[in-house]
Amino acid sequence: MRFVLRLVRIVFTLLRYGVDELALSGFREHRIRMLAGVLTLGRRFELPPGVRLRMALERLGPIFIKFGQVLSTRRDLLPLEIADELARLQDRVPPFPAVQARAIIEAELRQPLEAVFAEFDDVPVASASVAQVHFAVLRDGREVAVKVLRPGMLAVIDDDLAILHLLARWVERLSADGRRLRPREVVKEFDVYLHDELDLVREAANAAQLRRNMADLPLIIVPEMHWDLCTRNVCVMERMTGVPISQVARLRDAGVDIKKLARDGVTIFFTQVFRDGFFHADMHPGNIQVSVEPQTFGRYVALDFGIIGTLTETDKEYLAQNFIAFFRRDYKRVAELHVESGWVPPSTRVDALEGAIRAVCEPQFDRPLKDISLGQVLMRLFQTSRRFNVEIQPQLVLLQKTLLNVEGLGRQLDPDLDLWTTAKPFLERWMDEQIGGRALLRRLKDEAPHYARLLPELPRLLHDALAGRIGHTSRPTDDTALLAEMLREQRRTNRLLAGLTWGVAGFLLGALAARYALLWAGT
Template sequence: MRHIARLLYIIVTVLRYGLDEVALSGFRQPWVRAFVKVVTVGRRLHAPPGQRLREALERLGPIFVKFGQVLSTRRDLLPDDIADELARLQDDVPPFPAAVARQLVERAFNRPIEAIFATFEAEPVASASIAQVHFATLKDGREVAVKVLRPGMLAVIDDDMALLRTLARWIERLSVDGKRLKPREVVAEFDNYLHDELDLVREAANGAQLRRNMEGLGLLLVPEMIWDYCTQTVIVMERMKGVPISQTQRLRDAGVDIPKLARDGVTIFFTQVFRDGFFHADMHPGNIQVSVDPASFGRYIALDFGIVGTLTEVDKDYLAQNFIAFFRRDYKRVAELHIESGWVPPGTRVDELEGAIRAVCEPHFDRPLKDISLGQVLLRLFQTSRRFNVEIQPQLVLLQKTLLNVEGLGRQLDPELDLWNTAKPFLERWMNEQVGWRGLLEGIKKEGPRYVQLLPELPRLLHQALQRPARDDHALLLRMVSQQRRTERLLIALISAMLGVAGGAGLMWWLVRGPAWG
């Protein structure tokens, strides 16, 4: 009954704010216009459509607000007035009362707020769908930002996720594409990310990890977490001072190189994805600032680490090969990768899939970002995937969302940015480091000690595997064989390296001493 009540609430909100009119306003058919007139009878719809859409999403809760945040970055798909209104969802959600925030902070630390902070600003500096932020000063004089979780979030999110799970089951049963799209798995991924956001200690840990990863790059600043004051509902971090990335004119007036800033954004994204396999996955403009401090001028500032994405080594390698093949326009290799990974049925003809991918991607090369809509490209690829029964990979849904965010940011900063040529050198360099001599040496340094320890145990482990029933040991045997092959390759590489060193040393000795017969 609670789920039915929530569904009715959503329907009433949609009608109250005239979202049906917004959704159908682009249709010109007379019967559609007549329907809009009927359903809007008796309602006062004086506010502009964009404002009504924003207010409805705010009223419906955090899941809908996040949907609006993603939409706000796609100005190529939305009218400017609606995009401007949705942009307010990034950091301008109505705050909860300052007295409530104060009570939550005191409850989290179990002491009066004056015992923790020298100053605490009652007015929040930012208010989002999950939490709001207040500036404060610690007793030792450090300026900090205090993030406070909104009260009652867990119950609202649980109700909405229950509705989404029900909807996913219906889609899977009734839609011809249901099983291929894996809606239940996608909803489960989204559920995990939202519940992770409700644990601010996890967010603080994500921020600390991202800070360590980005230290050597010199392009991104991440606030330091004050671990003595981090709990599940309240966290305290270093205060960052920057200009919101959406205020491009202010950045230009400060002397920031906007085209370089756009290129740096692409570099940061691909570094996090392919080097670290750990990326900031909520990169809407409300979470990104730019430093104008002389010591760190022009560097990005990342905020809000509630949603991060992770990729395995297999995912990174597969994605990098796909990207490079796309950038080289090697559509045959893209098709082969889809078949090798099992994303399409094994009987799929490579030439047919190659031709379909070429038709989608070829028109978009050698064009500036202002002339490319990645959303439209993904839509065409989605249509192609239906034809070839491509299975959706839930673990990559978050990456796709982040890629759309990055494209939206790049479009706002520099419409002339060539996304392909900016990313291609980075990916080629990364692949060379992974599969070239440098990759081999790094692999030897990283895995060598483990293989040396494992090598004497291989005969015993293999013997144990052979003694087990066939149905139990098949997977283990495959892993053992794979491990043995990797060990053999490593030993061959080590022996080759040793022979190379020995041969080089012998040659140097011969050159210094001269031929013995001379």
């Protein structure tokens, strides 16, 4: 009964704000557009479609607000004006009573509140869609922030997600356009992300990893987690104090170098992405502060680690090849990489995709670097991706969304910020580490223990496999599988050694040629 009532309220709200007309009018099929026209008879909407969609999601509550925020990052799927409007959604949710917060904390920590905290502020300092934060003081005098999950959130989320899955199936069945937008995959991605955010132990682990990664970069502060006080529904961390990064005038009055702050933000982001492959993916102004304390003056203060982006070695290699091709203006190679990676259908004409990418990127190279907007480039690329049915990978969409946030923050602080020049040293070093000689040596070093264990067993495995095959026994089945793995490892080793050999040979030949050139010049 609860599910039905919730579904009725959702449908009524969508009809009230004309979201049905907005969704159906986006399809190219004539019959679908006619249906949209019939549904809008007798209804007049004065506000723009994006505004109506945002208002409907706000009306439907925290889960739909969160869904709108996630959907706003999928600019490869939405018109830009709607994505921009959804990006304005804020987690301004009324807090739940302090009595409930205290009860949850005591139940999770299995002891009275007074046994853990000397002081506890009943008024939350922040209240979001899935949790709220209270300041407190531990019995030993350390100041902390206590994050508490909203009560009953899991049941509410599961109900709303079930409805979203149902709506996504309906959209897919309506037309080919619905299938191209992949609504079920979007909802599934949102499902995973939201359930991960409900686990505060996972968020604490993200913070701990980021704090460890950033320990040698004196530009950012990440709070320390108190692991003995962290559970799935409660997380206790070091209390952070700072000025919100959006309050530029206040920061300038405090003596903070705003231009340096902008450059530091770019440095932090590209270090997380290109060095660690582990980055804070929710860098909006509400989650970023700046310390004005004497010991940490001018450093960034990172908050809220529910959304963390990661990049695999494959992602990095793909990005490295794309960056090299872009810097060389080799748009054909960029198009070929899209086909090779499966981002576009195999039937895609490489020359057509090459021309579209050239039209987006070529004008940027002929402009001063400070006048290039990476955000505009990405938006044009998203439009191109819709034309060619490009399947954007979720982890890279998260990277692109965060990059837009970083550029927006940077230009807010310093309108003349040159994002490309600031990022160039990281890109060059990263590409060298990914595909250069340094990468080859690192991979050989990483794989050495594996080869040291497996290679001595190769003769015995070859003998056992051959003996088993000659004897027509069934015993060597497992060994044969292991043998196949060994042979693959051996071929991989041979390729690495061959590459190393050619690299050393090339280096020696180059050195020898340089020496003879110097001798020739001396004579």
